[in-house]
Amino acid sequence: MASTAGASPEPGTTAMVVDDVVNGSEAERTQAARADVQRFRDVTLDILRRSTCLDIIPDSGKVVVFDSELPIKHAFFGLVEHDIKCAPVWDSRTCDYSGMITVTDFNAILLHFYDSAEFRQSTDKFALKLGEYTVRQWNELKRGDTPLPRPKLFFTLPEDSLLDGVRVLVVRNIHRLPVMQLSPENVILCINNLQRILRFILHHIEARGQSSLLERIRVGDLPVGSFGDGCARISGSMTLIEVLKLLKRSRTPAVAIVDQQGRYVDAYSRSDVRYLAVDMTHDKFEKPIIDIVSMRENRMLTVTRRTTLDRMFSSLLSSRKHACIVLDDDRVVLGILSLSDVFQFFLENDLQPPNT
Incomplete structure (x- = not known):
């Protein structure tokens, strides 16, 4: 397995790119991946059923x-x-x-x-x-x-x-x-x-000796995420106020900023909005979004369809992000994948909410 991860502080670059290359026949790997995905789902549901909310409460906080x-x-x-x-x-x-x-x-x-x-x-x-x-x-x-x-x-x-x-x-x-x-x-x-719950699940998967599942499954193996028209893409010239309106209209956790060829430049997420409380001027709302994100340090995580789940989950947890942008080899934006998407896949046949 080979992996690359890099971060650049320069404006318009990604915070982190995570990629993995897995050798072997693609057809054989795809067939095996389907079985691995089902095992991963079954193991996760078993952990969730056997655990209570008390089990996940931290000792201090x-x-x-x-x-x-x-x-x-x-x-x-x-x-x-x-x-x-x-x-x-x-x-x-x-x-x-x-x-x-x-x-x-x-x-x-x-x-x-x-x-x-x-x-x-x-x-x-x-x-x-x-x-x-x-x-x-x-x-x-x-x-x-x-x-x-x-x-x-x-x-x-x-x-x-x-x-x-x-x-x-x-x-x-x-x-x-x-x-x-x-x-x-x-x-x-x-x-x-979902981050805290994911960390709990990964700990128990490791304790069961089944971590290799996540090393074999790629992002592209999961039938989840928002791809194609379901992923919001904007140009860097769009103003901040227009982006805020777009986030209000949609349920997407973030919007991808792309160049004229659709290649990834940066992203603006819902959680970035809170930082406007620190420096809120009328001029800022009319600024291009690319200028706004260039002043931010903690950028969005990006992955490819070949990125393995252990790499993606580890990067999401370490960066405290709930979603990542999926790119192809030419850095063209394919879609966005969130932890909500992943957990919805776990529960796709069991979505009746309890009385809460």
Whole structure:
């Protein structure tokens, strides 16, 4: 097996390229890969069924919780400061959790206020506007006059199976799920995500002596991901505000920035939106997206169809990414593959969500 991995700090380059070359007859390898993929799926489901959400709670750690009366601006400063992408919201009026605030909310907030008079007139006034709105007021504004129920916090109990937890994440299309202890009072023990669950699965696969499965299976062997028209591609000249609107319209975790030949240049992900809280000016929203990503250090992971799963998973976990861009040998963008796609494949015949 040969592999290459490289990183470049130069603008317009990828953070990491992971590739593996596996020798042998392609037809024979493809047939064997189908069997390996099914074994990998069976082993994973067995681990998820046998494990509980309690098993994945770390021995130590912290859960950042925001009060519903916290100004929106401070909430997103908090996400950046703690290097997290979401936080549970505690409603002091009802003495209960009312939901989560996420980077998706921040994207929606920016788009909502973008055309406001406060934003157009002065960046300072726009920042002041964000300082006036609390997390609770944003939730009320988001609902408008529709008689929607208050936001619900999806969660699992420590004794729930890990399979139930994954099912909630996949079916509800959410990325983080609190593990809640209800007695003697509601306490969030940890917030699970697919990365943490994947790390747990890989540990148990290794303990079972089956790690070689992941060394044989390639990215192209998995029947998952968004390819062709399902993968959003943009030019580097598209403005930041246009990209934010595109992310709002679609469910993609990131958009690939390509040149005129469709070759990969960089990417902008949903989680990148939170960094706008640190430096938010009117000019920035009109800048080309290529200028925005050139100032960022932690770039998107890229793979090819030949990249083995052990390489891809290891790189996703070490870079704390939830998705990667799939390229061909000429660096043309083929698609995007996320952990949500992979876990949906695990559960494709078992997607009925539990009562949560």
